[in-house]
Amino acid sequence: MQRLTVPVLLAILFFVLVGMSYYDLLDLYIQSVIMFVGINIILGSSLNIVNGYMGEFACGHAAFMAIGAYISSVINVMLFTQDRIFGAPLLPPEMSLYFFPFVLLIGGFGAAIAGLLVAIPSFKTRGDYLAIITIAANFIVTSTIINMDTIGGSRGFMGMKQITFAMEDVIFLPWMLIWVILSTYFTVWVIYRYVSSTYGKGIIAIHQDEVAAEIMSVNTNKMKLVAFMISSGLAGLAGGLFAHILGYINPGSFGILKSTEALVIVYLGGMGSLSGSILAAILFTLLLEGLRFVLPWMSSGLHWFDGVFYWADLIPEGYQVSQVWKWVIIPLILVLLMQFRPEGILGNKELSDLFPRLRRWYSFK
Amino acid sequence: MIATFIQNLFNALQWGSFYSLIALGYTLVYGVLTLINFAHGDIFMVGAYIAFFVATFFLGTALLAEGGWVVLALTIPLTMILTAFVGVTLERIAYRPLRRKGANRLYVVITALMCGLILENGNLALLGASRKSFPELVDKVVFSIGPVSLTNLKVAVVFSAIAVFFLLQFIVTKTQIGMAMRAISYDKFAVPLMGIPIDTIIVFTFILGSSMAGLAGLLFALSYPILDPFMGALIGWKAFIAAVVGGIGDIRGAFLGGFLLGFVEILVVAFFPSTFRDLIAFSILLIILSVKPTGLFGVAKTTKI
Numbered sequence: 096m097q098r099l100t101v102p103v104l105l106a107i108l109f110f111v112l113v114g115m116s117y118y119d120l121l122d123l124y125i126q127s128v129i130m131f132v133g134i135n136i137i138l139g140s141s142l143n144i145v146n147g148y149m150g151e152f153a154c155g156h157a158a159f160m161a162i163g164a165y166i167s168s169v170i171n172v173m174l175f176t177q178d179r180i181f182g183a184p185l186l187p188p189e190m191s192l193y194f195f196p197f198v199l200l201i202g203g204f205g206a207a208i209a210g211l212l213v214a215i216p217s218f219k220t221r222g223d224y225l226a227i228i229t230i231a232a233n234f235i236v237t238s239t240i241i242n243m244d245t246i247g248g249s250r251g252f253m254g255m256k257q258i259t260f261a262m263e264d265v266i267f268l269p270w271m272l273i274w275v276i277l278s279t280y281f282t283v284w285v286i287y288r289y290v291s292s293t294y295g296k297g298i299i300a301i302h303q304d305e306v307a308a309e310i311m312s313v314n315t316n317k318m319k320l321v322a323f324m325i326s327s328g329l330a331g332l333a334g335g336l337f338a339h340i341l342g343y344i345n346p347g348s349f350g351i352l353k354s355t356e357a358l359v360i361v362y363l364g365g366m367g368s369l370s371g372s373i374l375a376a377i378l379f380t381l382l383l384e385g386l387r388f389v390l391p392w393m394s395s396g397l398h399w400f401d402g403v404f405y406w407a408d409l410i411p412e413g414y415q416v417s418q419v420w421k422w423v424i425i426p427l428i429l430v431l432l433m434q435f436r437p438e439g440i441l442g443n444k445e446l447s448d449l450f451p452r453l454r455r456w457y458s459f460k
Numbered sequence: 461m462i463a464t465f466i467q468n469l470f471n472a473l474q475w476g477s478f479y480s481l482i483a484l485g486y487t488l489v490y491g492v493l494t495l496i497n498f499a500h501g502d503i504f505m506v507g508a509y510i511a512f513f514v515a516t517f518f519l520g521t522a523l524l525a526e527g528g529w530v531v532l533a534l535t536i537p538l539t540m541i542l543t544a545f546v547g548v549t550l551e552r553i554a555y556r557p558l559r560r561k562g563a564n565r566l567y568v569v570i571t572a573l574m575c576g577l578i579l580e581n582g583n584l585a586l587l588g589a590s591r592k593s594f595p596e597l598v599d600k601v602v603f604s605i606g607p608v609s610l611t612n613l614k615v616a617v618v619f620s621a622i623a624v625f626f627l628l629q630f631i632v633t634k635t636q637i638g639m640a641m642r643a644i645s646y647d648k649f650a651v652p653l654m655g656i657p658i659d660t661i662i663v664f665t666f667i668l669g670s671s672m673a674g675l676a677g678l679l680f681a682l683s684y685p686i687l688d689p690f691m692g693a694l695i696g697w698k699a700f701i702a703a704v705v706g707g708i709g710d711i712r713g714a715f716l717g718g719f720l721l722g723f724v725e726i727l728v729v730a731f732f733p734s735t736f737r738d739l740i741a742f743s744i745l746l747i748i749l750s751v752k753p754t755g756l757f758g759v760a761k762t763t764k765i
Contacts, residue, residue, distance in 0.1 A: 146566075152566055152569070215750075216746070216749065216750045216753075219750070219753045220749065220750070220753040223490075223496060223704065223708060224704060224708075224749060224753055224754065224755070224758075226496070227700070227701055227704040227705075227745075227749065228746060228749055228750075230697060230700075230701065231701060231742040231745055231746050231749075232746070234697075234738050234739075234742045235738070235739060235742045235743060235746070237738075238735070238736075238737075238738040238739040238742075239739055241735055242735050242736060242739060249735075351693075351697060355573055355577070358570060358573070359570065359573075359574075362566065362567060362570045366564065366566070417585060419581055419584050419585040420581075420585050422577060422580075422581035423577075423578055423581045423582045423585055425577075426574035426575070426577040426578045426581075427574075427578055429570075429571075429574045430554055430571055430574045430575065430578070433558060433563070433567055433570065433571050433574075434554075434557050434558065437558055437561050437563030437564070437567050438563070438564070438567070439567075
């Protein structure tokens, strides 16, 4: 019975979300927020393998996302749609539904291969020097894409919306939502299984002390290779989903800012805490979207304030708090949070460590 | 052919000077605190804006009658002081409490990243998206040596970068406060026991680093007189990479690393399409770091088990 609680709850969540979207109880905006929560969970928890469990400081996660996004979109567009560059579809568009998960996985696989770009230097290089290699890798990947004119260069690449429509033509369901939720479950499951296995404990050993881990017969190079490849592969999966949700990607959206978002999720949740990453991803996305509505309220609040102190004439007529303030308020909140809780929301503990009674209700393998 | 090469060499010297000046700030803070101060590129941007406001303020007063040189002579120290103030404020508000709590180093780095975002977007929100154009303070003088031409500004930029390098090298290696800085990076726990005021030294480090960023901002604004809030982001990341390639924590390393990056970028642009600049420059840096993992001047640390 205990064994079933988590899968049953996750299944209920899945069916409730998909059902509500199917019957239009959730509008498109809320659906897209849910999908971005899922993508941020994948990004954050996959970066947590390297930054949290292994204790490195990789800050070029968006590069792998970009590779996954481009590979899966190019394959999908080439196979299933009529495109200016790639010509007529090679397979009937109805097949796209069955091929979609495989294409996503191919994108993830490509990103994992690209992860070697960072993984191989990491054998010799550690710490801040490795951080630089990851930043340089991010710049290299984005500027490579900019220089590839066949896939649009800096203008970007589009046509993925047709894939979504083709999937909906076969069976009318909110397919992207389904794929995002399933991929999120898959990612969390893979990472949980990996870091709690005896084999995966090796990366935690590397975090504690690399030399000692090596003496204790941990093959550190192999562990690093595996950790970087899983991390970047899952980021590629997130990238593929991201591309198909938006229907348009350009190299600019996979810059350092996107990497910073992933870093924020990891450190907000706590290094080496999977449930922390998930919580932080949900919180961060909701904060990002919530502020969109709070800022107009702030404008009207300011004008009310101006009305009270009408003699001072503090705020010009018709002033609106612009959406740019969002990116001032979010870092400010994070800086304050770091001051009061410098180890992130959960530290390096899991949710079940903080609330031991929860364990009575489930066992998760 | 030779003439274009020499011309590019001088351009590269100027471009590398900016990287060097910013990289010096990174490396000073890193050398003392082992903190990657990711807000440093944005402090550079703030420096450029401060220079803009100070210069336009002075141009509005009666000082203009005295000539552009007087305005420039007043703008330089004032910009450096005000930028140093911004840097110290960041240290005081954001980094010091975390340091006191003994937070993981990476959390301080994230705080620095967030501070950079606040500076960038706060600037964008307060001043709007319109770009500011920096007033021309001093008349441009062009020296021509055969087909190669130099402006007085270019020469000034290169010379100030070299002067700053020697000044910092002198402070760090010859003075008592420099000795204290090196001592903190050597052993953070024993230093307070020797009666060295650790917080004062750290504040002094931030003053040095940020004022150099302010100087770089001013010189950059004089050379490329268009300011926008995100000008510091990319140049800051690149200067950091330059500092690491030189061997972070070492002043000579940062100085040479900045020039190296400047040379690579300008020469790539001279011979390839300009979109290849980042690709080739970073690939070269990646190769350097793979061959020499601690940078050109860095010393490999021994780790105890």
